[in-house]
Amino acid sequence: HLRKVKKQKVLLMGKSGSGKSSMRSIIFSNYLARDTRRLGATIDIDLSHVKFLGNLTLNLWDCGGQEAFMENYLSQQRAHVFSNVGVLIYVFDIESRDVERDLATYVNIISALVQYSREAKLFVLIHKMDLIQPLTREDVFDNRVAVIRRKTAEAISIVRKLQHHPSSPAAAGQGLPDLDIDMQMFATSIWDQSLYKAWASIIHDLVPNLGVIETQLASLGVAIDADEILLFERTSFLVVSKWTSKEGDRNPYGDRFERMSNILKSWKHTCSKFTGTPRNAEQFSDFEYKMGANFSMFVTKFTTNTYILVCMPPGEARFNSAKLNVAAARPWFKFLDGPVIAPAAQ
Amino acid sequence: VPDPATTPQIKGKPRLLLMGQRRSGKSSISSVVFHKLPPSETLFLESTARIQKDSLNSFMDIQVWDFPGQIDIFDNPNFTFDMDAIFGEIGALIWVIDAQDDYLEAVARLNSTILHLQRGYPHINIEVFIHKVDGLSDDYKLDIQRDVTIRIQDELSDQGVENAPVNFHLTSIYNHSIFEAFSKVIQKLIPRLGQLEAMLTNLCRTCRFEKAYLFDVNTKIYIATDSTPEDMASYEICSDYVDVIIDFTEVYGSWPRSPQWRARLEQPPWNQSLEDQVACEWAESGLVLSDAQRPIMLREVDRFLALVAIMKEGSYDKMPQINMNVDVVVKGLTEFFDITKPKEGGRVQQQKILQPGKGR
Ligand SMILES: Nc1nc2c(ncn2[C@@H]2O[C@H](COP(=O)(O)OP(=O)(O)OP(=O)(O)O)[C@@H](O)[C@H]2O)c(=O)[nH]1
Ligand SMILES: Nc1nc2c(ncn2[C@@H]2O[C@H](COP(=O)(O)OP(=O)(O)O)[C@@H](O)[C@H]2O)c(=O)[nH]1
Ligand SMILES: [Mg+2]
Numbered sequence: 001h002l003r004k005v006k007k008q009k010v011l012l013m014g015k016s017g018s019g020k021s022s023m024r025s026i027i028f029s030n031y032l033a034r035d036t037r038r039l040g041a042t043i044d045i046d047l048s049h050v051k052f053l054g055n056l057t058l059n060l061w062d063c064g065g066q067e068a069f070m071e072n073y074l075s076q077q078r079a080h081v082f083s084n085v086g087v088l089i090y091v092f093d094i095e096s097r098d099v100e101r102d103l104a105t106y107v108n109i110i111s112a113l114v115q116y117s118r119e120a121k122l123f124v125l126i127h128k129m130d131l132i133q134p135l136t137r138e139d140v141f142d143n144r145v146a147v148i149r150r151k152t153a154e155a156i157s158i159v160r161k162l163q164h165h166p167s168s169p170a171a172a173g174q175g176l177p178d179l180d181i182d183m184q185m186f187a188t189s190i191w192d193q194s195l196y197k198a199w200a201s202i203i204h205d206l207v208p209n210l211g212v213i214e215t216q217l218a219s220l221g222v223a224i225d226a227d228e229i230l231l232f233e234r235t236s237f238l239v240v241s242k243w244t245s246k247e248g249d250r251n252p253y254g255d256r257f258e259r260m261s262n263i264l265k266s267w268k269h270t271c272s273k274f275t276g277t278p279r280n281a282e283q284f285s286d287f288e289y290k291m292g293a294n295f296s297m298f299v300t301k302f303t304t305n306t307y308i309l310v311c312m313p314p315g316e317a318r319f320n321s322a323k324l325n326v327a328a329a330r331p332w333f334k335f336l337d338g339p340v341i342a343p344a345a346q
Numbered sequence: 347v348p349d350p351a352t353t354p355q356i357k358g359k360p361r362l363l364l365m366g367q368r369r370s371g372k373s374s375i376s377s378v379v380f381h382k383l384p385p386s387e388t389l390f391l392e393s394t395a396r397i398q399k400d401s402l403n404s405f406m407d408i409q410v411w412d413f414p415g416q417i418d419i420f421d422n423p424n425f426t427f428d429m430d431a432i433f434g435e436i437g438a439l440i441w442v443i444d445a446q447d448d449y450l451e452a453v454a455r456l457n458s459t460i461l462h463l464q465r466g467y468p469h470i471n472i473e474v475f476i477h478k479v480d481g482l483s484d485d486y487k488l489d490i491q492r493d494v495t496i497r498i499q500d501e502l503s504d505q506g507v508e509n510a511p512v513n514f515h516l517t518s519i520y521n522h523s524i525f526e527a528f529s530k531v532i533q534k535l536i537p538r539l540g541q542l543e544a545m546l547t548n549l550c551r552t553c554r555f556e557k558a559y560l561f562d563v564n565t566k567i568y569i570a571t572d573s574t575p576e577d578m579a580s581y582e583i584c585s586d587y588v589d590v591i592i593d594f595t596e597v598y599g600s601w602p603r604s605p606q607w608r609a610r611l612e613q614p615p616w617n618q619s620l621e622d623q624v625a626c627e628w629a630e631s632g633l634v635l636s637d638a639q640r641p642i643m644l645r646e647v648d649r650f651l652a653l654v655a656i657m658k659e660g661s662y663d664k665m666p667q668i669n670m671n672v673d674v675v676v677k678g679l680t681e682f683f684d685i686t687k688p689k690e691g692g693r694v695q696q697q698k699i700l701q702p703g704k705g706r
Contacts, residue, residue, distance in 0.1 A: 034520070130386055130387075133390055134387065134390070191384070191386050192384070227598075228598075247603060247604060247607045250601070250603075250604065251597070251598070251601060252601055253596075253597050253601075256597045256598075259593070259597060260597070263590055263593050263594075266586075267586065267590050270582065270583055270586040271583065271635060271637075273579065273582065273583075274579050274580075274582070274583040274635075275635060275636075275637035275638075276637075277636075277637050281636070282636045283635065283636055283637075284633055284634060284635055284636055285634050285635075285636050285639075286632075286633065286634045287631075287632075287633045287634075288631060288632050288633070289591060289594050289629070289630075289631040290624065290625075290626065290629070290630055290631070291594075291595060291598075291599045291629045292624060292626065292627045292628055292629060293620045293621045293623075293624050293627065294599045295598050295599050297594060297598060311598045313603075313607070313611050313620070314620050314623060314624050315611070315616070315620065315623035315624060316623060316624060316625045317616075317623065318611075318623070
């Protein structure tokens with residue numbers, strides 16, 4: 001079956017200055033964290049179309065967060081903004097002084113979302129966590145999560161009441177679907193890898209043919225005797241998919257996926273500074289590391305839109321054959337590069 | 347082979363003293379350079395009232411003493427400092443000046459410190475870090491450096507002091523400049539540095555490398571480079587390379603694999619221990635830049651040191667031959683440091699640095 005490019009409407013909302021445009025610029029436009037200080041406040045809505053792999057386009061609506069704009073989204077532009085939303089990313093600035101007001105706005109936004117796009121996924125990012133003392137970060141986050149869950153439930157019950165209202169046509173039907181919402185929360189900062197964890201989760205569910213990718217990564221992993229394989233999108237360096245062997249599962253570093261994204265992305269910046277080529281250009285094609293009799297790994301340009309990282313047991317012969325096999329496996333993943341016929345599925 | 351008897355040796359452990367006004371950034375500097383604290387987290391550092399002494403786990407036994415800004419060691423009403431204990435074994439005095447603040451008082455105190463030292467300890471290198479220059483324009487940085495230099499030289503010559511060993515560095519913890527500055531400071535303390543540089547220069551010639559650095563892996567300080575001109579861009583990419591390798595090592599190489607894993611890998615068809623299956627027992631790495639296909643390589647030398655080199659275009663094909671040359675130089679470097687290092691009670695077992703628990 002022919003797969004068209006899948007388009008997803010992604011709303012990015014939250015108070016002005018909370019860090020929405022900063023995150024977007026770092027993940028998709030190769031900004032460095034410190035470059036974001038130059039960003040001005042977003043006026044109304046900044047629309048961008050981000051091509052992710054060959055077959056997914058994110059229509060990113062970066063919604064300026066100043067109060068007047070927010071009111072406008074909720075009133076005049078309500079249907080326009082909140083219809084057909086695939087994902088809403090709501091950003092809270094952890095240092096914000098006026099938490100009550102932020103939460104009130106949040107409730108209004110969630111109500112509008114649930115009203116117009118009941119199926120949308122919701123991601124709440126508690127942002128600028130770097131400004132909180134490292135020792136208290138976890139507590140601060142947990143407290144905020146509890147409050148936001150309560151507020152989300154509140155927003156949903158508002159919509160439910162509206163729908164039960166006698167004058168509302170929806171009330172006629174019996175057994176209204178439970179208005180629960182698919183929601184995930186993350187603590188983030190542009191100054192560390194937490195940003196990559198959150199955004200990898202956001203894009204993860206949007207990638208078409210994910211099942212196929214996972215199956216094929218697993219076959220490749222077994223074939224070359226790897227302990228771990230990560231597949232990165234080439235511009236953002238977000239992890240698209242991963243496979244880990246039983247032994248690899250014993251790795252105590254649970255944050256290693258976002259850590260690798262962060263490391264490789266900043267390595268790309270380093271290279272671009274050295275070569276003088278643009279940051280979004282391809283910077284390196286092959287990176288090998290053999291740590292004696294401990295382990296070996298390589299990070300290689302894979303398909304047009306991806307890089308692959310392979311971590312494996314040591315051994316010269318094993319390493320060379322793994323590299324050949326990875327090169328040979330490229331055609332299996334060709335579908336990542338464009339809206340072409342998906343491989344005979346699973 | 348060098349004759350160790352004829353080469354100057356530093357007595358005991360060289361010591362770096364960090365001094366300057368309060369809040370000038372001394373503790374931040376030592377936390378970032380020697381303890382890998384992310385620069386943004388220095389905002390949470392508390393001001394210390396005591397002298398902080400650190401011993402560096404490094405290729406040389408180096409001590410770093412961080413002096414609280416409010417202590418004036420030369421003119422202290424409550425306490426007389428034992429000057430010999432402080433300056434007797436010193437390697438260098440690093441004076442930190444906050445370039446984003448009014449620095450007149452800092453410069454005045456630095457002047458009086460230099461004059462004191464000139465009397466008793468004239469050989470001590472004085473390294474002035476004009477610090478927090480991130481966010482300042484290049485022109486402005488140079489203006490400040492010029493201004494500070496003139497204020498110090500004028501004062502010194504007024505007092506009849508000429509040719510004091512004072513050097514200036516523009517630094518910030520938010521980029522490589524602080525590591526570069528420390529590299530320069532430490533290189534002056536290495537005995538037979540010239541010989542080390544000659545080895546690297548030779549390597550560059552035989553392997554057609556553009557630039558080669560010998561890094562102290564823990565601190566990202568480079569302790570020697572070849573004789574081609576200084577090049578900040580090469581230093582930055584090589585230093586970041588070391589960082590990436592340390593991260594890879596921590597994530598994938600710092601935890602023990604299971605016995606079953608090893609057993610399976612050593613059984614048929616391999617029939618060899620893992621150690622025999624690898625070509626090089628030390629950490630080694632290579633990367634190809636997309637631009638002009640320039641490779642970069644890294645090779646672990648001993649538990650503290652790694653060689654990092656940028657190659658010329660198209661040398662990737664000659665890797666086997668390059669590796670042989672690198673092997674020879676690595677062996678030479680190992681011998682060099684075996685001789686330089688004072689042996690404390692028997693040979694210390696050579697141990698790899700790129701191993702467990704080396705966080706960033
Ligand atoms: N400390 C810290 N600052 C951040 C972080 N993320 C963003 N910032 C800073 O916050 C400021 C505002 O960021 P923007 O991305 O422009 O905010 P915005 O949400 O797009 O604001 P509007 O467009 O007005 O809605 C910038 O100066 C960023 O550098 C973070 O994680 N930590
Ligand atoms: N912008 C900038 N700030 C720095 C730099 N180095 C240190 N700081 C800040 O200066 C402040 C004082 O630093 P601290 O190390 O406590 O100073 P000390 O009293 O000399 O030890 C801290 O808030 C640091 O974050 C730098 O290179 N650039
Ligand atoms: Mg914005």
